[in-house]
Amino acid sequence: MIKILLVDDHAVVRSGLKILLESNKQFEIIGEAADGDEAIKAAQELKPDVVLMDLNMPPGKDGLTATLELKKKLPDIAILILTMHDDDEYLFRAIYAGASGYILKSAPHEELLTAIQSVAEGNAYLYPTATKRLMRELLENLHRGDTHSSYDTLSDREKEILPLVAKGYSNKEIAEQLIISVKTVETHKSNVMEKLGLKTRPELVKYALKKGLLNFE
Template sequence: MKVKVFIVDDHAVVRSGLRAVLDAQSNITVIGEAADSASCIKQALELKPDIVLMDLSFPNGRDGLYTTRELLQSLPEIKVIVLTMHDDEQYLFRALKAGASGYILKSSPMTELVQAIEQVYQGLVYLHPSATKKVIQGYLQGQTKETKDVFESLTEREKEILSLVAKGYTNKEVAELLLISVKTVENHKANIMEKLQLDNRRDLMKLAYRRGLLDFD
């Protein structure tokens, strides 16, 4: 099954170039295109694409961020990839807040755009490299004092176990490394999750990364 893509850009030359490249892919087909917000929403409701490639700047005042929000309210199953010239932190975070699943620059090679489409279609998020760096920096800088204080409430043994678990060690492996029982490891993990108000291993890994506990040396 081919990924159904819809292109939104106010420049006809850009739309034409994108369509030519994407239609040449064996697993992608362009099912429509639009030059403005109103046309995008109207056609998307009819065509129901899998992915919308969304420019940010339109001439009529309703930009790509507005269109993304409106589109996802009506068709939440659609994925939006912002395709823009703006390598700017402000636009990046606004796009993600609007619900975009991808952010890629128009200056990127077409191979990267194809990769982004494939990745987002699979349910993942795709950000071009400099955008990824901005997100990580923003995430680290957004760490609150409350989170820091809660982390400091962990015992040294709990921090040690947190680090090992985040690195992928099993309960049994942690127990063997620390010369304690598996049951003790499980109890420590439960205490860690409760203290830090974490719901799953992914959240635990994020916190371990922020706290510098993922040094594999």
């Protein structure tokens, strides 16, 4: 029997998942949570085998932050991200946070059951197109060479700004945090992208993740 904790801010979604999963004798729903804080507390108390975690749960703590904190408190717990976000940025951030798997809410029921079984057994699970994207990214990196060596060409200020941009802070927020002008932030951002050979923010996020520059605490 695989013990599961459901985490989603929509009660209707949790009810639907509970009906679906408990129709399979392999699964037992031992608890529910509506945000990240509730999830952390429930997981510590109930010790589920798998946490089925949503990403966005306003106004509470989001799924990525909860995943990161849970993996520190309960390193052996399996967390499967179940989300509507078919997006490279969220995918890479979830993997960095310690998620065992990532699957879309639009996936067939059978795929969700397979994903839960897989992570419960200690394996990783990604939906098929995500796996293809990761493989493509790996091959592209091999062909163009490792861009990480370019990191040393960044100035100290550019190294400060890089992770802030990757985390999604606006130019104004970065300027206020570093006590510099918005125009200066824009200039540094442009320099960072040029020096690292990057064109889009998702590419910057991937770079920051691979370089180990992000901390979501």
